[in-house]
Amino acid sequence: MTTSPKLTPVDCTLCENALGRYCVPLSSRHRPASAKVLRGEVWELETIEFMRQHIGDREIVHAGMFFGDFLPGLAQTMAPGRSIYGFEPNPENYACAQWTVLLNGLSNVRMHHSGLGARSSKAFMRVASGEGLAMGGGSRIVDVASIPVGDAGITAVELIALDDVLPSTADIGIVQLDLEGYERTALTGAMRTIRRCRPMLILETLPADFVGAHLQPLGYAQTTTVCSNAVLVAN
Numbered sequence: 001m002t003t004s005p006k007l008t009p010v011d012c013t014l015c016e017n018a019l020g021r022y023c024v025p026l027s028s029r030h031r032p033a034s035a036k037v038l039r040g041e042v043w044e045l046e047t048i049e050f051m052r053q054h055i056g057d058r059e060i061v062h063a064g065m066f067f068g069d070f071l072p073g074l075a076q077t078m079a080p081g082r083s084i085y086g087f088e089p090n091p092e093n094y095a096c097a098q099w100t101v102l103l104n105g106l107s108n109v110r111m112h113h114s115g116l117g118a119r120s121s122k123a124f125m126r127v128a129s130g131e132g133l134a135m136g137g138g139s140r141i142v143d144v145a146s147i148p149v150g151d152a153g154i155t156a157v158e159l160i161a162l163d164d165v166l167p168s169t170a171d172i173g174i175v176q177l178d179l180e181g182y183e184r185t186a187l188t189g190a191m192r193t194i195r196r197c198r199p200m201l202i203l204e205t206l207p208a209d210f211v212g213a214h215l216q217p218l219g220y221a222q223t224t225t226v227c228s229n230a231v232l233v234a235n
Contacts, residue, residue, distance in 0.1 A: 020072025
């Protein structure tokens with residue numbers, strides 16, 4: 001597991017469901033995914049099961065980890081020697097995902113404290129609303145020009161291109177992006193990987209014009225949806 005030099009202390013609640021144990025940030029306990037997991041249920045079970053059924057002997061890119069609610073369920077089904085490459089720029093979410101990995105003893109998750117972008121860069125993320133409520137898994141990259149002066153709900157984050165961080169030997173079978181509208185930019189930085197591996201794409205937000213210009217020429221088409229996520233497969 002690739003982590004920071006040490007685990008980060010974080011205010012959280014520990015809980016479990018049928019798939020594993022979780023470190024849920026206290027500040028985000030009101031968020032839908034958090035609330036469901038805190039009740040002992042599984043958030044987006046259909047998406048997790050769909051990914052488990054289709055990964056085969058390949059690897060997963062999972063961007064937008066939140067507190068790691070997908071990680072135990074996915075890690076259990078990975079073939080020996082295969083990895084999940086996880087990305088999360090929100091500092092509190094990333095800290096909780098680290099603890100989730102530790103609580104479940106997962107050794108096949110390679111974590112990156114960054115978001116996915118077109119290139120390595122810095123960006124600003126809204127992590128709390130104007131009322132001070134944590135955005136949790138709804139945290140999103142924002143345009144610096146739209147940030148009000150003195151807005152305490154904004155934090156600086158790191159972005160990296162997927163193409164620049166994956167090992168050349170990675171065999172990616174699924175790229176799953178839950179990026180609150182930032183999917184287009186993340187896909188831009190992943191095109192070498194997409195051309196090389198031709199993975200299934202599971203996208204929370206479908207950038208239709210990007211798909212038409214860059215993915216359809218590679219044979220990609222949407223085949224279904226799962227939990228409102230668009231699923232694209234290359235012919």
